[in-house]
Amino acid sequence: MATPEPIDPIQRFAALLRQEWAKLDARHQSGLDTEDLLDILWLAHQIQPETQSTEQLQKTDGSVTLQRSHDLVSPPSPSPPQKQEPKAAVYPPPPEPQSGPQSGLGAGLPLQVPAANALRSRLDLARALRPLMQKIPSSMQRSVNEEATAVQIAEQGVLSPVLEPAPERWFDLAIVVEDSPSLTLWEDTIAELQVLVEQQGAFRQIRTWRLRGEQGGKLELFLNWQSTPTSARARHADALLDPTGRRIIWIVSDCTSDLWDASPIYMWLERLGKHVPLAIVQLFPERLWARTALGIGQPMCLHAAMPGATQAVLSAGALPLYPEREEEEEEAGGRRQEAGGRRQKSVILPVISLEPEPLSRWANVTTGVGDASVAGLKIALDELMPQSGISAQPNSLTPEHLTPEQRVQQFCATASIMAQKLAGLMAAVPVSLPVVHLIQKTLLPQSRQVHVAEVFMSGLLDQVPLPSDPPQPPTHYRFPETVREKLIDAVPISKTTQVIDTVSGYISERLGLGSKSFAALMADYSRLELHQQQAIQPFAEIALSTLRRLGGDYRAKADRLAAYLHPSPPESTTQSFPPLQEHCYQVATVEVEPLQRFDFETATIERQPDPKSRKSRQKQNQQASEWVITKAPGYGWQRIEDLGDGISLELVEVLGGRFQMGSPQDEPDRFTGREDPQHQVALSDFFMGKSPVTQAQWRAVATLPQRNQDLDPDPSRFKGENRPVENVSWHDAIEFCARLSVQTGRQYGLPTEAEWEYACRAGTTTPFCFGETITTELANYDGDYVYNKGPKGVKRGKTTPIASFPANAFGLYDMHGNVWEWCADPWHNSYAEKPEAFKQDGNSPWRSENENDNRSLRGGSWLNSPRLCRSAFRYVTHPDGRDDDHGLGFRVVCRAAGTFK
Numbered sequence: 001m002a003t004p005e006p007i008d009p010i011q012r013f014a015a016l017l018r019q020e021w022a023k024l025d026a027r028h029q030s031g032l033d034t035e036d037l038l039d040i041l042w043l044a045h046q047i048q049p050e051t052q053s054t055e056q057l058q059k060t061d062g063s064v065t066l067q068r069s070h071d072l073v074s075p076p077s078p079s080p081p082q083k084q085e086p087k088a089a090v091y092p093p094p095p096e097p098q099s100g101p102q103s104g105l106g107a108g109l110p111l112q113v114p115a116a117n118a119l120r121s122r123l124d125l126a127r128a129l130r131p132l133m134q135k136i137p138s139s140m141q142r143s144v145n146e147e148a149t150a151v152q153i154a155e156q157g158v159l160s161p162v163l164e165p166a167p168e169r170w171f172d173l174a175i176v177v178e179d180s181p182s183l184t185l186w187e188d189t190i191a192e193l194q195v196l197v198e199q200q201g202a203f204r205q206i207r208t209w210r211l212r213g214e215q216g217g218k219l220e221l222f223l224n225w226q227s228t229p230t231s232a233r234a235r236h237a238d239a240l241l242d243p244t245g246r247r248i249i250w251i252v253s254d255c256t257s258d259l260w261d262a263s264p265i266y267m268w269l270e271r272l273g274k275h276v277p278l279a280i281v282q283l284f285p286e287r288l289w290a291r292t293a294l295g296i297g298q299p300m301c302l303h304a305a306m307p308g309a310t311q312a313v314l315s316a317g318a319l320p321l322y323p324e325r326e327e328e329e330e331e332a333g334g335r336r337q338e339a340g341g342r343r344q345k346s347v348i349l350p351v352i353s354l355e356p357e358p359l360s361r362w363a364n365v366t367t368g369v370g371d372a373s374v375a376g377l378k379i380a381l382d383e384l385m386p387q388s389g390i391s392a393q394p395n396s397l398t399p400e401h402l403t404p405e406q407r408v409q410q411f412c413a414t415a416s417i418m419a420q421k422l423a424g425l426m427a428a429v430p431v432s433l434p435v436v437h438l439i440q441k442t443l444l445p446q447s448r449q450v451h452v453a454e455v456f457m458s459g460l461l462d463q464v465p466l467p468s469d470p471p472q473p474p475t476h477y478r479f480p481e482t483v484r485e486k487l488i489d490a491v492p493i494s495k496t497t498q499v500i501d502t503v504s505g506y507i508s509e510r511l512g513l514g515s516k517s518f519a520a521l522m523a524d525y526s527r528l529e530l531h532q533q534q535a536i537q538p539f540a541e542i543a544l545s546t547l548r549r550l551g552g553d554y555r556a557k558a559d560r561l562a563a564y565l566h567p568s569p570p571e572s573t574t575q576s577f578p579p580l581q582e583h584c585y586q587v588a589t590v591e592v593e594p595l596q597r598f599d600f601e602t603a604t605i606e607r608q609p610d611p612k613s614r615k616s617r618q619k620q621n622q623q624a625s626e627w628v629i630t631k632a633p634g635y636g637w638q639r640i641e642d643l644g645d646g647i648s649l650e651l652v653e654v655l656g657g658r659f660q661m662g663s664p665q666d667e668p669d670r671f672t673g674r675e676d677p678q679h680q681v682a683l684s685d686f687f688m689g690k691s692p693v694t695q696a697q698w699r700a701v702a703t704l705p706q707r708n709q710d711l712d713p714d715p716s717r718f719k720g721e722n723r724p725v726e727n728v729s730w731h732d733a734i735e736f737c738a739r740l741s742v743q744t745g746r747q748y749g750l751p752t753e754a755e756w757e758y759a760c761r762a763g764t765t766t767p768f769c770f771g772e773t774i775t776t777e778l779a780n781y782d783g784d785y786v787y788n789k790g791p792k793g794v795k796r797g798k799t800t801p802i803a804s805f806p807a808n809a810f811g812l813y814d815m816h817g818n819v820w821e822w823c824a825d826p827w828h829n830s831y832a833e834k835p836e837a838f839k840q841d842g843n844s845p846w847r848s849e850n851e852n853d854n855r856s857l858r859g860g861s862w863l864n865s866p867r868l869c870r871s872a873f874r875y876v877t878h879p880d881g882r883d884d885d886h887g888l889g890f891r892v893v894c895r896a897a898g899t900f901k
Contacts, residue, residue, distance in 0.1 A: 517657020
């Protein structure tokens with residue numbers, strides 16, 4: 001069979017273009033021109049094809065990868081078997097490429113957080129470079145002098161242009177970035193520096209290079225600092241030389257690698273400095289220079305005798321603060337000359353930090369402006385090693401012989417306050433750059449990349465090597481346990497728990513679970529997919545260890561949360577002991593009321609993916625078959641309050657955390673104003689009634705001695721011992737809580753609006769705790785109405801017994817519908833009126849001087865549409881109102897979390 005000749009792609013493109021052009025031309029009556037064609041081709045280049053909708057985000061440190069694909073998701077690589085009790089490594093190895101589903105997510109924390117701006121005062125830095133914007137006549141390009149040409153034509157009649165050298169920027173810039181083990185920490189800073197000088201326009205041309213030191217003192221250059229040496233061709237180290245002297249060289253480094261402990265790097269810089277202006281751009285601030293390799297240098301003050309002076313002709317003098325050191329150096333040099341016949345060889349280098357003042361001084365020295373001076377260092381080469389042994393690990397700013405306790409002490413004595421705060425927060429969670437960026441962004445926005453480097457270079461962290469072939473420098477870190485404990489002890493408990501909840505919320509969002517506190521995330525752990533569990537487990541292990549370190553109630557809380565991570569195996573029914581014998585003795589006991597575990601069923605509702613065409617999906621939007629309810633088991637912890645006569649009140653432990661209160665702007669059918677603005681609220685642990693107060697519970701408490709007013713023992717319209725009590729006012733509910741508090745010795749009350757919404761959402765961010773819509777299979781409301789194109793349902797026309805529907809993720813029933821629930825807060829029209837203190841403490845109700853002010857209600861009822869049953873919806877009525885039609889009920893809370901433990 002003859003093989004068909006290949007089609008020329010240009011010919012094929014031309015044929016397709018003619019075919020499509022005819023269609024477009026026929027569609028547009030006015031016709032299309034070549035400019036339209038160019039616009040079409042440009043737009044086609046910008047549009048990405050839908051079939052390739054795979055997004056992969058990966059930081060250059062290789063630490064974290066988040067991959068999404070609409071077509072195929074691959075499974076995580078299996079974890080190696082553990083001989084001891086199940087415990088995940090703090091930093092799981094990166095996943096190997098595989099073709100199965102769901103690859104990549106289980107490899108570690110799915111975090112990609114943009115770092116805060118690494119450079120301070122970027123505008124001031126750009127202004128500092130203005131002296132370099134001078135122009136000089138070009139030796140290559142010419143321009144027409146229009147005025148001189150006109151004069152020549154008028155006076156001499158010669159029709160010839162008068163040419164003169166065109167003005168051009170004075171200098172080129174070569175940014176040479178050291179390929180050091182600590183480069184990962186500075187990538188954002190260097191990238192911002194490159195963008196700054198490119199946008200500032202002071203240089204004729206800008207090129208970046210990557211400098212790599214090899215064993216034996218050999219130096220190699222690679223074009224483009226962001227390229228990897230394995231994928232680029234090495235250049236000789238002298239490739240930067242420019243015979244015209246119009247190239248400025250910046251050596252960008254933190255000067256902490258072994259390369260700076262040997263003489264080759266300085267000898268190379270001295271050789272370059274004979275031909276071009278250069279400077280070391282030290283990434284650490286000047287206060288930390290002494291703790292880097294530059295600490296061996298003598299501080300100098302450098303002056304330039306002429307514009308564009310090279311480093312070799314700079315005049316140097318000791319700084320005013322160090323005159324005695326200059327004298328000592330001269331005396332020592334004279335002694336060495338007498339003993340050895342020669343003076344010590346040294347090199348003088350300008351050193352600048354990325355701050356406006358030193359950068360401006362250097363620019364003025366380089367361009368010869370006035371009597372400017374710049375800081376420099378005199379390095380004695382004879383005191384350095386002749387060759388460097390290049391290490392794959394960054395050197396520490398702290399001596400290595402110190403014990404962990406001594407390292408912490410020295411760090412606290414020498415590091416900046418901001419770096420100390422950052423280290424304390426980092427100790428609460430697994431350490432990687434994305435996690436650190438998240439902490440900076442949310443908790444320490446004033447911190448900069450230099451503070452991150454202070455912590456990473458402090459010697460407090462151990463590196464966790466990642467298995468790879470060939471081996472790569474490690475990019476994950478961990479604090480030794482002793483160091484971690486001391487750092488945690490120095491941080492307020494509220495800040496430590498805030499870090500855990502912040503990282504937890506970000507992880508859960510990236511896994512598609514909504515923003516969840518750590519407690520809510522652990523409660524959902526058993527229902528998550530395998531790859532989600534693998535992504536969460538490393539973080540959970542560290543977080544639980546941190547909570548245990550806090551002691552007290554936090555240790556008990558950690559032990560309960562650990563049960564979600566490592567469920568206990570079922571107890572064996574095999575009798576392995578001989579029959580027990582009765583033995584009588586007397587003991588003194590202290591009654592402890594432990595929490596009891598309870599099981600429940602929860603549910604989620606999601607729209608079923610439709611493989612049909614878009615038009616078919618639009619026609620079927622209203623059909624209930626598109627929505628799928630998935631039920632799953634769950635469990636929580638509760639305390640049972642005995643009310644007598646076989647009647648009990650079950651209270652669910654709700655672990656504290658942070659959440660966004662109110663509804664987002666894009667939530668369907670939201671009530672603008674009363675649900676605005678959305679804001680973050682922090683809450684402590686509390687206990688909440690598992691369901692609204694029932695008629696049996698109401699009657700049991702109504703018979704107790706009166707506190708402030710009488711209570712009707714049977715106010716409800718729809719009778720039933722297990723139905724929620726209704727037709728009770730806010731004052732009735734307050735009296736119920738007062739009688740219950742006296743009877744039990746514990747402080748009961750109504751939930752605040754923040755407590756109610758936090759408990760209702762149970763870690764979700766959707767309109768309902770079950771998902772984007774709701775059905776009458778999940779709650780009791782008016783089923784004639786739908787929400788967000790959900791299905792119609794049953795209109796029951798009355799209340800239903802409690803727990804007739806699935807619970808939410810906290811194990812709470814009937815949070816949506818059935819009866820309205822009173823809250824403790826007085827009514828405010830919007831959250832804009834909410835004081836900042838109540839945003840930080842969601843367990844405290846808003847204050848009101850008048851008990852007769854209108855009060856807030858939540859949850860909706862059997863009579864309402866689903867729109868009014870949303871987690872964020874707020875309703876208002878008078879505290880004496882009972883509303884026979886709608887049915888007003890309530891549930892109780894107990895905020896003394898330690899009471900039941």
